[in-house]
Amino acid sequence: MTSQTAVVLGCKGQDGSLMCKSLLDKNYKVIGLIRGELKKHSNLHRLGIEKDIEVKIGDIRNFNDIHRLLENNRPKCVYNLAAQSSVGKSFINPNESIETIVNGTMNILNVAKTLDYSGQLFFAGSSEMFGNTEGGANSEHVQNPVSPYAIGKQASFNLVKLYRERFNLKCVTGILFNHESHLRDKNFVTHKIIQGAIGIANKKQTNKIKLGNINVIRDWGWAPEYIEAMQLVANSKQLKDHVICTGKPNSLKSFINKLFTFLNLDWHDYIEIDPALYRPNEIEISYGDPLPIFENLGWKAKEDIDSIIEKLIISTDINN
Numbered sequence: 001m002t003s004q005t006a007v008v009l010g011c012k013g014q015d016g017s018l019m020c021k022s023l024l025d026k027n028y029k030v031i032g033l034i035r036g037e038l039k040k041h042s043n044l045h046r047l048g049i050e051k052d053i054e055v056k057i058g059d060i061r062n063f064n065d066i067h068r069l070l071e072n073n074r075p076k077c078v079y080n081l082a083a084q085s086s087v088g089k090s091f092i093n094p095n096e097s098i099e100t101i102v103n104g105t106m107n108i109l110n111v112a113k114t115l116d117y118s119g120q121l122f123f124a125g126s127s128e129m130f131g132n133t134e135g136g137a138n139s140e141h142v143q144n145p146v147s148p149y150a151i152g153k154q155a156s157f158n159l160v161k162l163y164r165e166r167f168n169l170k171c172v173t174g175i176l177f178n179h180e181s182h183l184r185d186k187n188f189v190t191h192k193i194i195q196g197a198i199g200i201a202n203k204k205q206t207n208k209i210k211l212g213n214i215n216v217i218r219d220w221g222w223a224p225e226y227i228e229a230m231q232l233v234a235n236s237k238q239l240k241d242h243v244i245c246t247g248k249p250n251s252l253k254s255f256i257n258k259l260f261t262f263l264n265l266d267w268h269d270y271i272e273i274d275p276a277l278y279r280p281n282e283i284e285i286s287y288g289d290p291l292p293i294f295e296n297l298g299w300k301a302k303e304d305i306d307s308i309i310e311k312l313i314i315s316t317d318i319n320n
Contacts, residue, residue: 004028004029006023006029008023008030008079010080012038013082018183020047023231028076031073032044033060033069043183046183060083060108070112074117077235078121078122080124083100083104097152098152108123112169117169119170120171120234123160125156127219128150128153131143131144131283132144136289139175139243157175160172177218177219178190180308190312193259194259200263210273210277211252211273211274212276213279214256214271215284218249218287219246219248219286219288220305226244226301229293232293232297243290245288245289255305
């Protein structure tokens with residue numbers, strides 16, 4: 001018997017679908033919002049939960065859509081995991097990126113304010129707003145966004161903080177560093193590398209994998225773990241923004257080496273560096289400080305880069 005309702009905005013993305021599954025496992029009634037029709041091979045289908053959640057069609061930028069959703073259901077918590085999430089795409093279509101992130105955040109906050117909503121509001125932030133990090137970044141780290149996507153996330157972060165302090169909304173941001181799963185969008189480089197490497201190992205791919213700068217350093221975590229951290233941040237009595245990370249920096253080259261080694265292949269034979277794929281203003285190093293969330297909420301990432309790569313190999317469908 002369900003006792004609580006949760007709303008997941010952007011329920012068919014990697015994080016949205018995993019959040020839905022986690023909440024269902026905790027006996028929540030889950031209502032998910034998507035912008036368009038739910039396709040047969042969505043992440044919700046891949047997780048086998050498409051019939052277990054109530055899917056609504058709407059736009060986080062539409063006041064009436066969000067107003068209706070919150071007023072009719074009065075959820076205990078709203079998780080905003082929607083909006084365009086690709087750094088590369090944000091340069092191609094900056095208007096859409098900024099609109100979905102900033103206008104979406106503003107709209108959700110204004111609806112909550114209008115309804116005097118007393119539940120929890122969680123917003124997915126991004127480490128991209130920090131730019132290059134000097135040491136591990138916490139929520140107070142200097143912000144230096146270098147893409148439209150990052151600028152949007154920075155604005156969203158500051159709006160959430162403003163509405164929490166000015167209007168006493170129970171809204172927080174979880175600032176997410178890179179996190180992976182087999183549900184990761186195909187546009188992300190890790191998915192491209194994993195798919196290509198498994199294809200090569202299975203003799204289904206013969207061409208080399210073309211990549212840009214593989215010397216960049218990132219903080220990679222396991223997405224299902226981060227979903228649990230998001231819920232801790234959202235439901236904490238102490239309304240506070242938190243960085244969600246492992247605190248362990250690894251280069252993309254190291255990621256590639258570990259992956260191909262696991263598959264008994266020499267990556268040098270299968271990776272081609274293409275200068276055309278280098279990004280202007282590329283963030284060279286980005287990793288977080290995991291201490292605050294551990295001290296405040298007792299959460300610590302358990303999966304390291306080696307176990308993450310192993311899980312990705314096991315769970316990735318080469319035909320997807």
